[in-house]
Amino acid sequence: MSRVPYPTELSWGDVDPASHPFDPDAVAQVVHSLGPARRVPSRTDPDIDLTRVNWAHEVAKPWSDAMTYALVEHYGQWAAGWRWSNGEGDVDGGPVGSWCCGSHSITTPQQTLGRVVAALCEWRDWLERLVEWFEAYPLNPETLAADRILWESAARNVILHVADWTGAESGWYGHCQQVLGWFLTYWGVAPETAENLVRQAVGGRFKSWTAPDTVLAADIAERLVGPLRPEDTRWFPESGELPDHLERWLVVRESVPWPEDEGSADNGPVAPARDGAVEEFRFFDAAVDAARAAGLLAALELVRADAARGATLDFELIRGWQQHILGTPEPPSLRTHPAFAKGGAERYGIGPDTRARLDACLAQATDGRLSLAARAARAHLDVCFFHPFDDGNARAALLTLLFVLARESVTLDSVLLIRRFSHRADDPQDALGLCGSVKFHIEQSRGALAQPVVQWSSSG
Template sequence: MLYPADLTWDEVDPADHPFDPASAAQVVRSLGPARQVPSRLDPAFDPTRVNWAWDVAKPWSDAMTHVLVERYGRWAAGWRWSVGEGDVDGGPVGSWCCGSHSITTPEETVDRVVAALCEWREWLEDLAEWFEAYPLDPETLVADRILWERAARNLILQVADRAGAESGWYRHCLQVLGWFLGYWGVAPEPAARLVRQAVGGRFESWTSPDTVLAEDIAEKLVGPLRPQDTRWSPPDRGPLPDHLERWIAVRNSVPWPENDGSDNGSDDGSDDGGPTTTARDGAAEDFRSFDAVVDPARGAGLLAALELVRADAARGAVLDFELLRRWQQHVLGTPEPPPLRTLPAFAKGGEERYGIGPDTRARLDACLAQAAGDRLSLAARAARAHLDVCFFHPFDDGNARAALLTLVFVLARAGVTLDSVLLIRRFGRRADDPQDALDLCRTVAFSIGQSRAATR
């Protein structure tokens, strides 16, 4: 799920993303989640087994973010970036707090979503106006340095005021300073570095910066800038590298935890304590609470695929691309099992590219076959297979869902059912980062441990 702190200015610039606030209420009410607002009064809700905030409110809010982003663009992900400690704390939005408090009756809840979306958009438009109010030119940087510093100081104070200088407010402040530099031509990477160096950890939660601190940070931010510096235009990096090849290199270098046969719920991913069947099927619950809210047909397709996954695991099916195709037919609702993609694929807003070649399918099958071994821990094998599907990216659509089903299959073949898949599903991973791979492994191990604890 996209988090607003990761948004770039290109993704939120109001000039490039039209929005009609007058029609927002009608649009939001037409979306799937608006017609399925959860309620604590639902007879099916059992407070002894279900955590309302985590198992009900968060998946619904995530689903709403998903459809808003689909409808309006990535900028809309900031609708729930609430002031203080909320769903995503440290933001500028006051109309939404968190699912636990903001989800009430269907009418009130949708009204709050609309108000929060419009409030977030208005804030972005205010920022664009403030950026434009300081027409800065790199060629006249030396002469205009005081103007640059004044602009940065005012932005710091504006963000602190809007976010109430409450919990985590400085994350958005750093982001806005980076947006400001980017607006006037500084490339994203050097802009982020300059902001980090200027702030130097001097902002604190629940503490508003005084003018002296704001001026000092602004001076340190602008001071290193030079008109002739190459940071004013991003270097020509040429075509994107093949992130599938980068994943293969990472895959072969990561110190995956080995199978120690323990049942200790360890955080390193080495927990292999035998079969575990929970009363609650976390994958099925997530498909119902998230995907079915986004689109009932999508949820039904995933549940049908999940049933097939468990049946295939029970009969000892071999995990390969052909098996994935059978599941993906239900996921996508296609007349026939979808074929392997024939063109390079892109993900993460175009930041990752996955190549394709005549041996891609054979390489994918070879990687998936390794999930049947027992040298590595169950968590490692499941996490690695999940990432294999993510970065081989075999289908034109629905690869994240296919990856989760693959993970469920590997666990089911070992007799393990997870009580929850939220931590596994809601966070993206990068193909070229070994730490991301190990973090997923630890998350799977933690989820296995939590599921075992629930059965004791």
């Protein structure tokens, strides 16, 4: 499956309760059956030296991330919001009160899993309440001109409901803007258009720890609805097949101002005391599934051996790694049908020249005119959006990035920012954002002090 989305990235299609069946009576059984439930971390674990390990960042957060991954695999993308807590929790400004953050919410296994169950049910209840609020004002794009006041009233009430439910605490406005986008999408506005309309209407006027008064809410609602014209297909497009996001990526790829190699004296091998990829696989992936972690570790060993022997980066090389990732008897073949990701929001086409085009893109990872971070990030995104396999593409993309780094003897002490965020095929800023994350991790790894490696057991 693709990378788990950050809650702020969830679209209405991802979370719409009508599209995602849910049985609240079965949640406890499901949560207790998941891999992370068998490995709830403890501050009393003798293998963890709390004087030298940041428990919240290096233990609690990876476990919470692993639980999110497992919930999303079982329920779908919408479940990623289960820990979107009020105020300054794991994710600021959400509607969930049953979970704060790993530091405070992870205690005994029984209490911790109970909080996961309660938080997931609370998040689902919130989504169902949103539908009720949306439906409280039945809207129709065809009669928008006559019912504009009704649209504005509905939007205003959505703002006030979100402010009330989140307590208007730290970062609440981010979710409020997201919900306004969901509201417009629910009633037929194109998702990207809805996002832009919300951004323009709000204009930075929401603030943390400050609930909007009715005057501000009404003004934002008026600005939100004002540009809409029912006859304009920019707002209300006819339904049809998704565009080919692989083709969009190839256009964006050429427009991104990729950072150039500055010939810095800081270039050169990086060998931190802690191997971030190994730790990630041994804890995060092992918490999801022990076989998954073993496959990734075997693939990583092959990646580094291939880098050391100067192997050419192409589809044939990657499919050799993918055999270990998926645990298949033979290396997997190139997919033969269009692929979908991000809950169906992106579609990647397939053609007779797809493999050749992928190989041509990957060959550019040796372009010394660009910085190492840029080359690694671009190769990662190439694999993401060519989406060459039927499964495991996000893992293949990460290994591709690590291969590009390994060819220049660079090891990262963390892959957190690289792995936890998804990226859109048609947004140049997302590409630059990943590039910045890779650069940050390289610099952090280069300057990291020697730290002990925490050894995690895949058997718990």
